[in-house]
Amino acid sequence: MERRIAVMARRSFRWLAVLLGALLLYGARPAMAADRLVLIASINAPVSSLNSLEIQKLFLGLTVVINGLDVHPLRNESDEAMRQLFYQDVISMSESTYERRLLALTLQQGRTAPPVFRDSRALLNAIAADPHAISYAWASEVARDGRIRILKFLGSE
Amino acid sequence: MTRVMVTLTNPDQPLAGSYVPSTFYRRNALGFIGMTTIARRRSTSAILVGLLCAVAAFADEADSYNHVHTDSHPSSEFVLFASAEAHSFSTPASANQLNEDANAIGDAVFAINRGRFRLFGEYQLSNQEHDLERMQVGMEVVPDTVVWIGRFHQPASAWNTEHHHGRYLQTAITRPSIELWEDEQGIIPQHISGLLVDSRRPIGTNAGIQISAGAGLGTVVESTGLAEFDLLNPHTDGRRLSITGRIAYLPDYVGTTIFGLLFAHNDMPVRDGHTAVLLQANDVRQDLYGAFADWTDGPWQLHAALYDVAMELQNPGSSRAESFVAGYAQLERQLPHRLTAYVREENSSDAARSVYVQVNHPDFQLRRATLGLRWDFRRRQAVTAEFTHGDSVRADQDAFRLQWSAALP
Structure with missing residues (x-):
């Protein structure tokens, strides 16, 4: 029993x-x-903020100059939720529209598409090493990384 | 180290023991420059294919994930626009088979950017032709203002400046007749070799203005239509200056809606004696003024353009003027399940009375109605079915086309 x-x-x-x-x-x-999506750059980047048009231009591969320096984008596709938020909150286009715009800009202006990272640690290392690079990541991932500066909170709460 | 020896067979090389004309040695002593046109094109094509493969490999490597990209490193892009088409025509196809209706077309596009420096090329290969469509070297002197040198598509074409040879990016299978390329019986020169300045400037917070202007060697008139300057077989052949440009307003700087004005001046010598007799001219001067609109609103898209084409057919001591108006409007509607329906109307006024059209461009569509349905499936692939009814100087024609198109990888 x-x-x-x-x-x-x-x-x-x-x-x-x-x-x-x-x-x-x-x-x-x-x-x-x-968790919030944040726009990030190296702590050594001469960039303090970007407006919506500059962010859109940047991730379409167009030239963006901040404080006299060219900046360039790195896309973060380390998880699916981030991928979806990128289209919704960063570029404000559907995935298919964004793909077509990138193709069209290559065909029309000889532009190259932003490089894509699938590993967030590698992306943060790349951002930290390059003061010209701009990307986005989860706020919690970069909060304790002293090499990274948060430029802007993206999207809504 | 491993060495690989490759033996290339030269079609011009004589067989052992056979009679060798002295010109063979002279040609080969002169090397590449002294080759025959066909041999030179073949060799250049082989070099270009090799170059494209190298660029493709480089692009694949550059696109690999998790690499550090800085301004000191070049970035690159390689896209292959591929398409395959089956069609049925109610009347026999033109004697001058149009590449527009080639059964299979591959259009390789590569771009290399290093800082503000640009290298861009487009090579098209089909069962009808192969051609280096564009080869441009550019410098972005200020943001979004690029000065290009090379062979480029003239900016006074509304459709071609948007879609170029990327058939996957144009919803319809066919392009409007007024926008056809020179080697497809096009009536307006589309390729210029020279200098192009393309600039976009912001207006206010979101809008922008685009100004493009190009000048360089244009086309000549031949028996089969217009012939543009060929970078792979560079002969000026008495070509004269073409000037072309556009000014356009973009309500949204990064959007696709754009409204603008177009202009071009082309001075085209008639190189073929028989055509000169038929045209009663040894020089054709063409002035073009146009307006266009590409408008996007949710699921709706409109592409419209109107061109006023004025020409002077000149002979020593005399000249004859003629003009016509041609235009089109294409309306598209995105539907559920990644379907897009579209309808297009092309029309012209006085084109049938133009000697230039009658003699040199008998397949120009004086009027044409187009109806089509496109289905986008998988990533960057589409299948399109299109029905057209058109009237040309040569014949009335119904046509049904079925096309697969893709942008690879």
């Missing part, structure tokens, strides 16, 4: 652990979803 009670208690404990784990995971999701 005691043994049966012990087995039942162990099973209940397991279920409780699974439930707790699930709750923790569920709890973590809103925290990630609540």
Whole structure:
């Protein structure tokens, strides 16, 4: 009898652990979803801010000059949510429209498309090493990185 | 180190023991410059294909992820616009088979940017022709103002400045007849070799203005139509100066809506004696004034242009003037499931009375109605079905076309 009670208690404990784990995971999701997309540059970059038109021009591969220096974009595709927010909050175009615009600008003006990074750590290293580079990342990823400066919070809360 | 030896067979090389004309040695002693036209084009094409492959490999490497990109490193782009077409015509196709309707076309575009320096090229290969369409070297002297030298598409064409040879980027299969390339029986010169300045300047917070002007060697009139300056077989052949330009307003600097005015002046010597007799002219001077609008609003798009073409057919001691108006409007509507429906009307006034059109461009569409449906599928691929009914000087024609187009990779 005691043994049966012990087995039942162990099973209940397991279920409780699974439930707790699930709750923790569920709890973590809103925290990630609540994270903000931020426009970033190197701490050594001579850039303090960019307006919406400059950001759009930049990520279309057009020339943007800030304080007399050319800046260039790096695209961050380290996760799917960021990819979608880029189209919605950064470039303000659908993915297919953006692709067509990039193709058209290559065909019309000989422009090259912004380089794409799939690994956020590599992207942050590239940004830190290049004071001309501009990109975007989750605020939580760059908050404790002393090499990176946040230029602007993108999109809505 | 491994060495690889490659033996190239020269079609001009004589076989052992055969009679060798003295001109062979003279040609080969002169090397590339002294080659025959065909041999030179073949060699240049081989070099270009090699160059494109190298650029493609370089572009692939440059596009690989997780690399550091700085202004001191060049960035590059390589895109292959590919298309395949099946069609049915109610009347036989023109004696001058149009490359526009080639069964398979590949258009390789490459761009290399290093700081403000630009190198850009476009090479088209089809079962009808192969041609270096554009080769430009440029310098962005101030942001969004580029000075180009080379062979370029003249900016007074509304359609071609937007779509160039990238068939995937134009919703319709066919381009309007007034916008056809020289080697497709086009009536307006589209390629100029010389200097082009292309500038976009912001106005206010969001709008902009585009000013483009180009000048250089233009086209000559031949029996098959217009012939542009060929960079792979560079002979001036008495070509004269062409001047062309546009001024346009962009309500949204980074958007696709644009309204503008166009102008061009072309002085075209008639190089073919028989054509000169038919035209009763040894020189054609063409002045073009036009207006255009590319308008986008949500799922709707409109592409419209109107050209006033005035010509002087000149002979020593006499000249004859003629003019006509031609234009088109294409309306597109995006539908669910990545479908796009479109309709286009092309029309002209007095073109049928033009000797220049009758003699040299009998396939020019005096009037044409077009209806089509495009389906975009996968990434950068589309299938389009199009029906047209057109009237030309030569014949009335119904045509049905089915096309696959893509931008690769």
